Amino acid sequence: YDQTVNLTFEENPESIDFDYLDVQILKYLYQYSGITQKELATKLDLSESQISRRIKTMEQNGIIRGYQTGFRPFNNLITIVCLIKVNKEVNHLIYCLSQIPYPKTIAYENRNQIAIGLELPAKELKGFLNGLYLLRPFMKSYFLQFYHRSPKVTYQDSFDLFDKETNSWEQIAKEFQCSMNKMETI
Known part of the structure; x- marks a missing residue:
């Protein structure tokens, strides 16, 4: 290719x-x-x-x-999240995934790992899985997660987490890290 x-x-x-x-x-x-x-x-x-x-x-x-x-022009949507570890050129794999004709988000973590999230009509699931199978030579491994009912993701609450005093979300992240550290000791 x-x-x-x-x-x-x-x-x-x-x-x-x-x-x-x-x-x-x-x-x-x-x-x-x-x-x-x-x-x-x-x-x-x-x-x-x-x-x-x-x-x-x-x-x-x-x-x-x-x-x-x-x-949203389609009914009966399935939400798919796919985490992919790449064993070959990530560029070609991203090109193939970008050709999927449904709304999607492709996240690039590094040259060896990407993620794709998309919603597609349930009747298209078999075609998506067949296409993913054809891309296996480019993948070291992959993980799929399906939501039959799309989770209601709201970013609205995230805006309220911004600290006006420090102009950042860092304090919240630090507090979360402290909480996680305390849980490790339990």
Whole structure:
């Protein structure tokens, strides 16, 4: 195969600084997809130009990567999460997975491990599994998890975890790590 996809993944991406107001903008955009910049400005006590500038900066930094509708044209969907350890060129495998004609997310952990999450109609499951079987020469191993009812994932609560004082989620991560360390001693 000579079909590949141009990978632009960064293995060690730079962290991007943003503040509490940026997080609030993201929260409102997530909760109310039709909210206008004028409404955002009113809610956050900022000018429209400040809102516009912040949104543009987040778009340029890849925090906001686009906008999508919530339209779902299919019924009886199955959600699949597949973790793959690659034994050959990851680029070709990602190209093949990117050709799946259903909404998907491909996550690149490193050159040897990727994950794909997608929803597809239940009647297409056999075709997906057959396609995955054909890709076995490119895989060291894989793990599949199926959800017959798609879990309701909400990122809304994540926005509330941002620490306004430190402008980060780090304190929460540290507290979680401390809790996990305590559990190890039990």
